[in-house]
Amino acid sequence: MGKLKVASLFCGCGGMEYGMLGGFEYLGKNFNSLPFEIVYAIDNDKYAAQIYNANFLHSCEIIDVKEVVAVSVPDHDILIGGFPCQSFSIVAQNPPRLGYKDDRGKLFFEMIKILQHKNPRFFIAENVKGLLSVNQKKTFPIIVKEFEQAGYHVKYKLLNASDYGVPQKRERIIIIGFRNFQDFVNFEFPIPTTIGDQKAKLRDVLAQSNLIDEKYYFSQKAVDGMMRTKEKMNKGRAQNLDTQCNTIGSHLAKISLNGTDPVLYENGRYRRFTPREAARIQSFSEAFKLESVSEHRQYRAIGNAVPPVLMWHICNTLVHCCINAN
Numbered sequence: 001m002g003k004l005k006v007a008s009l010f011c012g013c014g015g016m017e018y019g020m021l022g023g024f025e026y027l028g029k030n031f032n033s034l035p036f037e038i039v040y041a042i043d044n045d046k047y048a049a050q051i052y053n054a055n056f057l058h059s060c061e062i063i064d065v066k067e068v069v070a071v072s073v074p075d076h077d078i079l080i081g082g083f084p085c086q087s088f089s090i091v092a093q094n095p096p097r098l099g100y101k102d103d104r105g106k107l108f109f110e111m112i113k114i115l116q117h118k119n120p121r122f123f124i125a126e127n128v129k130g131l132l133s134v135n136q137k138k139t140f141p142i143i144v145k146e147f148e149q150a151g152y153h154v155k156y157k158l159l160n161a162s163d164y165g166v167p168q169k170r171e172r173i174i175i176i177g178f179r180n181f182q183d184f185v186n187f188e189f190p191i192p193t194t195i196g197d198q199k200a201k202l203r204d205v206l207a208q209s210n211l212i213d214e215k216y217y218f219s220q221k222a223v224d225g226m227m228r229t230k231e232k233m234n235k236g237r238a239q240n241l242d243t244q245c246n247t248i249g250s251h252l253a254k255i256s257l258n259g260t261d262p263v264l265y266e267n268g269r270y271r272r273f274t275p276r277e278a279a280r281i282q283s284f285s286e287a288f289k290l291e292s293v294s295e296h297r298q299y300r301a302i303g304n305a306v307p308p309v310l311m312w313h314i315c316n317t318l319v320h321c322c323i324n325a326n
Contacts, residue, residue: 004323007040007073007120009065009081009111013051013301015282016080016126017041019311021056024285027165027200031312034319039074047297048304054289065110070117079115082126082306083108108143115150121183122322123147124314125175126306129158132173144175152177153184159314161307162244163192166283167200170247170307174314183322190317203241205280209266217271218257226257226270238265245281250303252278253296278302283309 008017018024023033041060043049052060084107108125115123125147132140147154154177161170178184194200239245239262246262255261255272264271273281275290275298282305290298 003035003037004077004121005039005075006036007076007079007114007118008038009042009068009079009114010083010107011041011043011052011060012045012048012082012304014041014055014060015284015305015308016082016124016311017052017056018284018288019306019308020080020315022312022316024287024308026283026285026309027204029165031309034312034315035323036078036315039076042068045301047293048301050292051290051298051301054292065107068110068114070114073114073118076118076120078122078124079111079118079120080124081111082304083111109146112146112150115147115152115177119151119179121179122318123152123175123177124318125177127173127175129171129173132158140173147175147177150177152179153181154178155184155187155189157189159189159310161283161310162199163194164190164307164310164313165194165200166244166281166307166309167202167205168245168247168281168283168307170310172306172310176314176318178322182325186325187318187321190313193313199244201242202239202245202281206241206264206277207274212271212274216274217269218263222257223270229258237262238270239263248273248278248281248303250300252299252303275299275302283307 006017006020011017017038020034020036021038022031024031038056038058041052041058042063042065043052043060044062044064046062049060049062111123111125144154144156154175156173156175158171158173161168174189176187178187237246237260248262252261252273255263257263257270264273275295278299279288279290279302282302
């Protein structure tokens with residue numbers, strides 16, 4: 001079987017692509033190469049694109065997806081995209097969730113546009129759990145219906161990355177479309193690979209504390225401020241190193257002890273994750289290059305990414321269930 005050609009929208013730093021291509025090691029396990037080839041990738045974040053271009057043979061074009069002319073997109077077998085989720089997130093309550101009424105919430109229509117013009121065999125879309133409940137649960141059925149009207153049989157499932165060897169409790173809705181009905185029938189989402197104590201733990205991906213630069217530690221002033229409010233505000237989200245980390249977000253560079261973001265408490269001190277630790281929590285391998293941009297931009301790109309190991313399991317299952325059945 002030849003390689004399947006992939007077109008990617010909203011690629012960011014390349015979590016979906018890294019997982020699709022495979023050929024990397026993570027926590028002592030080898031994730032073999034999968035039969036995919038990226039022929040097109042775009043994003044409007046030039047810093048995320050710099051990280052992407054440091055890691056992939058095919059370059060990401062820096063362009064707004066609304067400016068893409070569908071007929072100019074190269075022919076491809078599978079379209080992928082984690083369309084922007086600010087409008088759908090449960091966390092993003094200020095301003096209140098607007099769902100598909102918000103301009104950012106309409107960007108999935110850009111995927112629809114390309115699907116209608118290029119008719120690839122598959123698509124994979126990813127989004128936050130909040131997409132299922134936004135607008136009194138009215139938005140998600142509309143999105144599924146739009147994909148179906150574009151000519152696809154659709155399956156979707158809420159997956160937790162921690163069930164697939166990722167040391168992070170990250171729930172994401174995965175939507176997969178099939179042009180061919182037989183592919184739709186053949187495919188089942190991957191079964192969890194790890195349960196209970198078998199799951200990867202946060203301590204598995206942390207750097208040795210004696211190697212952590214002082215800049216990652218919170219000041220005594222910040223700690224004192226958190227302690228004054230801790231009882232009534234339930235803040236200071238220090239993580240249990242022997243379980244999975246809470247979901248990391250795109251604003252890791254700006255986290256505070258008075259927020260809901262995960263932090264570490266080691267040797268009597270609070271600190272934030274380093275960018276490399278954040279990348280490990282997301283299941284990027286050590287070989288994945290981050291240093292082409294500032295740490296602030298690294299945190300943002302990593303926090304927005306799809307965990308590569310989760311994507312690998314989805315795509316490995318897709319290959320075996322659909323392509324190999326023909």
